[in-house]
Amino acid sequence: xxxxxxxxxxxxxxxxxxxxxxxxxxxxxxxxxxxxxxxxxxxxxxxxxxxxxxxxxxxxxxxxxxxxxxxxxxxxxxxxxxxxxxxxxxxxxxxxxxxxxxxxxxxxxxxxxxxxxxxxxxxxxxxxxxxxxxxxxxxxxxxxxxxxxxxxxxxxxxxxxxxxxxxxxxxxxxxxxxxxxxxxxxxxxxxxxxxxxxxxxxxxxxxxxxxxxxxxxxxxxxxxx
Amino acid sequence: xxxxxxxxxxxxxxxxxxxxxxxxxxxxxxxxxxxxxxxxxxxxxxxxxxxxxxxxxxxxxxxxxxxxxxxxxxxxxxxxxxxxxxxxxxxxxxxxxxxxxxxxxxxxxxxxxxxxxxxxxxxxxxxxxxxxxxxxxxxxxxxxxxxxxxxxxxxxxxxxxxxxxxxxxxxxxxxxxxxxxxxxxxxxxxxxxxxxxxxxxxxxxxxxxxxxxxxxxxxxxxxxxxxxxxxxxxxxxxxxxxxxxxxxxxxxxxxxxxx
Numbered sequence: 001x002x003x004x005x006x007x008x009x010x011x012x013x014x015x016x017x018x019x020x021x022x023x024x025x026x027x028x029x030x031x032x033x034x035x036x037x038x039x040x041x042x043x044x045x046x047x048x049x050x051x052x053x054x055x056x057x058x059x060x061x062x063x064x065x066x067x068x069x070x071x072x073x074x075x076x077x078x079x080x081x082x083x084x085x086x087x088x089x090x091x092x093x094x095x096x097x098x099x100x101x102x103x104x105x106x107x108x109x110x111x112x113x114x115x116x117x118x119x120x121x122x123x124x125x126x127x128x129x130x131x132x133x134x135x136x137x138x139x140x141x142x143x144x145x146x147x148x149x150x151x152x153x154x155x156x157x158x159x160x161x162x163x164x165x166x167x168x169x170x171x172x173x174x175x176x177x178x179x180x181x182x183x184x185x186x187x188x189x190x191x192x193x194x195x196x197x198x199x200x201x202x203x204x205x206x207x208x209x210x211x212x213x214x215x216x217x218x219x220x221x222x223x224x225x
Numbered sequence: 226x227x228x229x230x231x232x233x234x235x236x237x238x239x240x241x242x243x244x245x246x247x248x249x250x251x252x253x254x255x256x257x258x259x260x261x262x263x264x265x266x267x268x269x270x271x272x273x274x275x276x277x278x279x280x281x282x283x284x285x286x287x288x289x290x291x292x293x294x295x296x297x298x299x300x301x302x303x304x305x306x307x308x309x310x311x312x313x314x315x316x317x318x319x320x321x322x323x324x325x326x327x328x329x330x331x332x333x334x335x336x337x338x339x340x341x342x343x344x345x346x347x348x349x350x351x352x353x354x355x356x357x358x359x360x361x362x363x364x365x366x367x368x369x370x371x372x373x374x375x376x377x378x379x380x381x382x383x384x385x386x387x388x389x390x391x392x393x394x395x396x397x398x399x400x401x402x403x404x405x406x407x408x409x410x411x412x413x414x415x416x417x418x419x420x421x422x423x424x425x426x427x428x429x430x431x432x433x434x435x436x437x438x439x440x441x442x443x444x445x446x447x448x449x450x451x452x453x454x455x456x457x458x459x460x461x462x463x464x465x466x467x468x469x470x471x472x473x474x475x476x477x478x479x480x481x482x483x484x
Binding site (some may be wrong): 103200 | 227228232233236237240241244247248251252255256261263265266389392408443
């Protein structure tokens with residue numbers, strides 16, 4: 001884990017009995033990773049899959065849902081076990097839990113969405129190595145209650161998802177003139193559209209991602225220390 | 226807090242058992258659905274080699290595809306010499322759809338099993354041949370539908386594992402596959418020459434002729450893979466065709482194919 005993730009360990013205030021299910025503090029778990037503490041654009045984690053799967057919207061959506069699922073449930077599981085996990089083997093325990101969840105996703109895709117499975121196969125397996133997941137387990141789930149951890153997982157998952165979906169949107173529309181496989185340019189009668197091959201290759205993802213980070217940091221004024 | 230070694234070991238063991246049990250349970254539970262999905266996928270690819278069937282596949286449900294498949298496809302398995310193989314090594318009846326082309330590819334050509342799919346429909350008949358080979362990065366495979374003259378290609382369906390998107394991966398696109406339709410495997414003097422994808426794109430049809438198809442710009446190595454795959458596999462089936470389809474009259478051709 002990089003030191004960046006460790007810095008985010010928040011000294012969570014003592015939770016009162018009466019705290020609402022979506023109190024201000026808890027809302028922040030979900031909303032923070034969307035912009036201010038986005039896993040991809042601020043923490044620069046999970047870049048590998050953001051570059052690899054984002055040529056089209058549809059596989060990207062499946063990937064995003066898979067990551068959200070794995071994030072929520074790994075956070076939940078680790079948080080439930082947090083007081084019993086031996087410190088010395090905690091990384092291995094985290095890996096085992098994440099790997100199990102990822103394998104579940106892979107098996108379910110293979111059974112019920114075979115075309116997606118064929119397209120994504122390798123990358124679903126690589127969710128295991130997605131730094132966002134291990135980062136959140138280490139930085140959050142190990143020290144927080146289950147419900148908070150679920151919210152945190154959901155937040156980070158959504159933060160990851162909207163970025164890769166945004167990247168996929170621009171790559172698909174420039175690279176093949178489609179959105180979710182639907183030829184938009186043909187539909188509006190603009191048939192001289194020339195697909196940009198660069199967008200289909202990972203280089204295109206670097207550019208789109210770079211521009212998104214640029215825009216975001218201009219707006220938030222975030223500067224890397 | 227530092228736990229004792231016993232605690233760590235017991236914890237790890239329990240975790241392993243729980244997670245392992247969960248995974249194997251799920252794997253068992255989903256196995257039938259997965260097998261069905263693989264089966265459907267194979268049959269879709271086989272039917273996809275016939276252009277008119279491929280057009281219809283889009284709007285069909287899984288069940289419809291399977292029943293359509295049973296209706297129009299008859300399959301056999303042959304060995305290298307062209308003899309029909311009825312049973313597998315366990316003595317069970319041979320099912321052509323279950324013969325893994327990928328596994329057979331690792332054996333030498335003489336030991337492989339060669340499934341063949343016969344397409345029959347009112348007013349149309351074709352032989353669908355599975356092919357397998359190496360693309361630029363990883364495996365490529367496909368099905369080629371031959372007309373009853375065993376020379377003219379009706380259509381192809383190709384797929385790949387890891388070709389470059391937008392370049393070699395274009396072999397899965399309809400417009401590249403359509404280039405193979407009506408092309409011929411034999412030259413004017415009736416020798417087997419297979420069909421070659423040329424280098425470069427947008428070659429005029431007059432330059433290509435019946436044995437060549439237009440290439441894919443930037444994906445010459447994938448094209449070479451496709452060429453080798455077609456030449457090999459279409460060649461392997463000549464023994465079967467000689468014995469069972471054409472009669473033995475044309476067996477002299479086989480010599481030239483095997484080089």
